[in-house]
Amino acid sequence: MKITAGLGCIDDYKVLVKAGADEVFCGYVPYEWNKKYGTLFPLNRREVLYYNVQINTFEDMKILRRMVDVYKVPVSITFNYLYYVEEQYEMIAKIIKDLMNIGFYEFIIADIALILYLKENNIKCSIHLSGECAELNRLSIDFFNKLNISRYIFHRKNSIEDMKSCINNNEMKNLEYEAFILNERCHYTGAFCNSLHCDEMIHLCKMPYHLSKVSEYENSFEEVDKRLELYYKELDNKYNEEIYMENQYYRENEDEMEDSYVLGKTGCGLCSLKELEKAGVTHLKVVGRGNSIENMERDVRNLKKAMDMLDDIEDSESYEKVVKDKLLHGKCNGECYYSTRRI
Template sequence: MRICTGLVTIDDLVPFIQAGAEEFYCGVIDEQWLDRYNYIVALNRRPWPDANFSSFAELAEVVNIAHAHGCQVFFTMNEHCYNNQQLGILDYYLEQAVRCEVDAIIFADLGLAGYFADKKTNVDVHISTGGTIFNCYTAEMYTKEFHADRLILPRSLSMAEMKIIIESSPNTEFEVFIKNEGCTYIDGFCNFVHGTRFMNNNDGVIFNPPCVLRYQVIESITPIPYDVPLLEKKLNWILDNKGDCGVCSLYYLNQLSVDSLKLVGRASDRSQVLSDIRMIKSAIDLCGEVANFEEYHHMISSQICQNSWKNDQLITHCYYPEILDHVNGIHNVQGSV
């Protein structure tokens, strides 16, 4: 399994490689786009300046450095949908990315993915999680009709569903999310305004958008049978800037023959990204050293993630919650001995 992380500055590239990352995804928003749309119209799901390079010259330099280190660079064109009036500038972006010799372009819009596939370049096609790959039939469509080389699976899939899809397309690469910015909802159906996380008057705290909340519908009654101040405290904790995590599930992802693990975020703090890369790299290495999940989880919780989530916090921030059944099973066995 390889580690795929976002990149927004050239200075971060070599440190990330040295930490263990082998794949990088990034975007460009240059004057051509800004003159027409500013940052109001999103090009690649990250419509703010600190999440993109500002020129293709920077992208070309990143590609050259990455290739010199045996790493790959993927260019993001993964907005869910574009319109016909944008085709001219989108074509310009595609041509520039190919000229920079990126290894792949990430698509979510079916029309743009098909348009690029018909060009028959030597650049791979990756289908974003926005492509909503829920079953093996969708996977087959993308690989046969759009010549997709890699499919990025949605966060909402269970491990059992992933297994069916991956086994149905043995010649296709698969990428899954492993850390940060998890969401209850399905990315490919999302049109939420995510800029609310940068609200003013938050005492310096950057909140995740409220769409990340896992909710439960209950009957409205009076008096409210909950400790409201405590619920408010928990809500603020859930919405703070601590990212979701799937490291506990990495042992099973390795058994599924997942090819790449995505660290989410293209505007994250360098020290946090380095810490995440090193943690994931240690977990990947551990998969080849242990005999079973119980041993893996013991090593993860005692040595690699000992300062991470507490058990009662896991359900809110766990990428693949079904893994908690295995974790709780271990705890129950240990508690009965």
């Protein structure tokens, strides 16, 4: 299995390669696209400009291509949005052709119509079907095979049994299969989520919520307004209290601030590497666009350590125990992508 890691800016490429990444993926959104379509029509579901989450100039892409020539670790470009309007396909095709002209040939795409558009216009590139497309089972895989997909990226909600079934029952051989392994475990399935990930609003997947029975006031907007008002008031109070406590702690412990890095804090599948390998997964995704490069470097190094243990341990339960003991130090944070067992 190979490691593919998310890139936020071209400066991160060398760090990820040296940490052990076998592949890198990144977003590219040129200024012309942002000027015309802005936040509401993103290219890759990362409508963020405030911090490094994607590359925004063609000159940077040229530099990145030269770095790939030196370090020999390939880069794939994401076009992760679920759908585009008709007028945008021509512009996207031009962006892809420009990237191909400088040496990028692998693209992560979620929109089936875009894949068909590229095929009809004889734009021959390697397509990785994005997890945002949500290939759910072997029947969907049979359908997507008609589109000349070279790699299937399983979405976050696929179980290992789902993946195994898709891989074993796929008549097309010599294909690649990618699964999430670290970071950004989400309670939504990307293909059915229409929220924005932008600077102006908190990401919907980060909003606090609780589940409850529908009350007798379900049709009363007055009751809903009261609850919303109370919710935001409590949220403001909680936020102000947390900010105060954080500032207080920082002042008291400025010289002894502990390392905040936690392996797999927002999503982890390390314990299931043995099962993923048996299922036929060929690539492991470390999500990281927008993450700090220091944390990404440690994620890749730790994943590399976990993979080095695979050949020495035969059964999955023993492997899981060793990973928890040596990499997680006996503490599982419960943000598991696949494992149902907990410490």
